[in-house]
Amino acid sequence: MSTRWPILRYLLTAHLLFLLLSLGAFVAISGLILGGVALFGTVSVSALDVGVGQFFRWMALGYGGHLFYTFLPHCLVHGRTRGEFVRQVPVYQVVGAAVLALAIAVLYVGETLLYRAAGWTQGLRPGHLYESGTDFGAVFVSYWAALLVWTVVGSMIGAAWYRFPGVGVLLVPVAAAILFVNGLNLNIGEWGPLSGGLAGGPWGLVGIAAVSTAVAVAVTWSIARDVPVHVRTA
Incomplete structure (x- = not known):
């Protein structure tokens, strides 16, 4: 049993802990800013909505890229297979x-409650x-969909950039289109009058995010399933 899904187990124990600690850091910074505002002015906005809502997804995008640009070749040179990686990483995500x-x-x-x-x-x-x-359920669904989409899109970019150095950038418009559609869908506050909605509710949001995730994972799989390991020279 201990030899099954080794990449998934490692990611869930080591990487997920790092992400939770990073979330804690975002919350701590937001709390410090909130304290400063409360001390010198009037608190009128959610610190989480501004801090975590605005910036944490960008970390998810970069982290997704790291998984396939850095962690994939690391796993390959340590004896893991491409098949293991492309099957287990999406489950972890x-x-x-x-x-x-x-x-x-x-x-x-x-x-x-604090406010x-x-x-x-x-x-x-x-x-x-x-x-x-x-609104616990709606908050959970919104962030689950957002973080998942941004992470798998980051992985798609990372895989393309690793396999096709200098050419992988051509996939950026596809990634931007996926994020744009989900930006409208997830109402993350950056698209002005267009935000509000393609989804029509939590289940619509989940559906659009699921399709977007499937597209990104399929593209990533097609790139990474037989990717060569690049040897870096000094």
Whole structure:
């Protein structure tokens, strides 16, 4: 049993812990900024909505690229196969995004209680599926879909960049199109009057994110399934 799914087990124990600690760092920084605002002004926006909501997905994009640009060749030179990697990493991405989304949803509830106790206004950016930090299910689904899509798109770019140095950049427009559609879908606040909606509800959001994830994973698989290991010379 201990020899099954070795890459998945390693990612769930080591990498996911790192991501949770990184989330904690984002929350801590947001808390420091919140404390400064409360000390010198009036709190009127959600620190999580601005801090985690705006910036954490960019970390997910970069991390997804790291998995296939750096971690894939590392696994190959240590005896793992391409087949193992391309099968196990998507499973980890689905589970990891769910764990992070669950943690974020819990944090939103905690922030709501803190704001209420302090008499602050928890202002959320318009267009979300959730209207309050206590809309636990909607917060969870939104972040699960967002983090999953951004991670697998990052992996697609990373795989292309590793296999085709200098040419992988041609896949960036495809990645941007996927993120744009999901930007509208996930209402992440960057598309102005266009945000609000393709999804029409949580299940529509899940459907669009699932299709986007499947496309990105399929492209990544086609690139990485027989990728050669690049030998770096000094």
